[in-house]
Amino acid sequence: MKSFLTFILLILLISCKNQKTNYIVYYNKVLIADSIMRFENDTIKSLKKYRKVFKKFEPKNDDRLNEFENFIILSDYYNKNFGGKKSLLKLVKLNGYNWETKKNDKKIIHLLEKYKVDSSDVNNVIKNWNKNLNKTLIDSFKIALKRDQEERPTNLKLVKKNVDKNARLLIWTFENYGFPSSDKIGWFPMPTFLTHMIESDKYPYFEKKLLEYVKSGECAPRDYAMMIDYNLLFVEKQNKTIYGFNGVEIIDSIQVNKNRKSIGLPGLIHNSKIRKDLKIKKSKQNLKNT
Structure with missing residues (x-):
């Protein structure tokens, strides 16, 4: 009986290991965390949601949500654990394709200095990222x-x-x-x-x-x-x-929202809020640069 149970457990473990990660689940969980921040203005609750997602999934950093970057910046601001140097280097890697622009971001520079991520650490990440390109x-x-x-x-x-x-x-x-x-x-x-x-x-x-x-x-x-x-x-x-x-x-917004959720996109109202916030952010950046 014991050997039979061991066999069943082994089969279950192999089955779980072979299951492919479904990132549509990731996207929807990230959007829940993002909506809490944007619509409820509850950053602490949002950060808890993000932390759970990033424990289960390797993070993305969507160019409109910047979910992993925002999680790190806001966690640091509220003195919450985000993984320190390890997570910062992961963020650097996620920005490998645009690091020449990103490396001048004052918030990123501040965090790298604060958590003692020196230039050699960053250069090694970018060097390895470039090396792995096809x-x-x-x-x-x-x-x-x-x-x-x-x-x-x-x-x-x-x-x-x-x-x-x-x-x-x-x-x-x-x-x-x-x-x-x-x-x-x-x-x-x-x-x-x-x-x-x-x-x-x-x-x-x-x-x-x-x-x-x-x-x-x-x-x-x-x-x-x-x-x-x-x-x-x-x-x-x-x-x-x-x-x-x-x-x-759009005639049937309810159906469109269902369709969007089925592939991990924000609902129409949420999407409109994201676009509005991005526009405001860019306007503020342009004012600083003038």
Whole structure:
């Protein structure tokens, strides 16, 4: 009996280990923490939520939410534990693709100095991040980006030919390297590139495959949603939206909110608040720079 129970426990442990992490769960938990901060103005409660999420998931740092960065900055402000030097180096790595800009951020500089993260520590993280980039993919996607814009939108025949080439490159990348995320190719205008895949005959494949990468945390939900909605409007010529991205008037906001949540996007009101706060933040930064 004992050996049987041990066998069952082993099977359960292996099963749990093999389960893929679903980052849609992560995104929704992060959005709960973010909404507590924005709408309830309860930073301490929000930080507790964030801490639980980051214990279970490797953090992201969305360019609109900056969830891990805000968690660190606010935790330090309220004298709450955020992981100290280890978490700061993780934040540096998450910003590897734009570190040349980020390294001048006064708040980041202050935290690095306060927690004794010296320049050699930071340089090693960035050096290793750059070392792990895929040079072959970087070169391929640089060419693909030029090809994507070549004579667009005047020469439709050439545009279609180039989209097909880029679609083949993307499929080849998926099959050999997975999704071409920033930790593989650095900065890349992925939203634009993916939305142009609606012009490819392989679009049904991308619609299915990219959802897998949203779940794995490699493809941003926003990039996926834009592609889906743009396909509805420009290819299928349907005057409706699934996720609220194609500029069509939203009739059923309840359904759109459900759709957004299903892939880890903020609800429409929450999204509007995020955009408003970003606009205010940028205006304040511009005033400081003048």
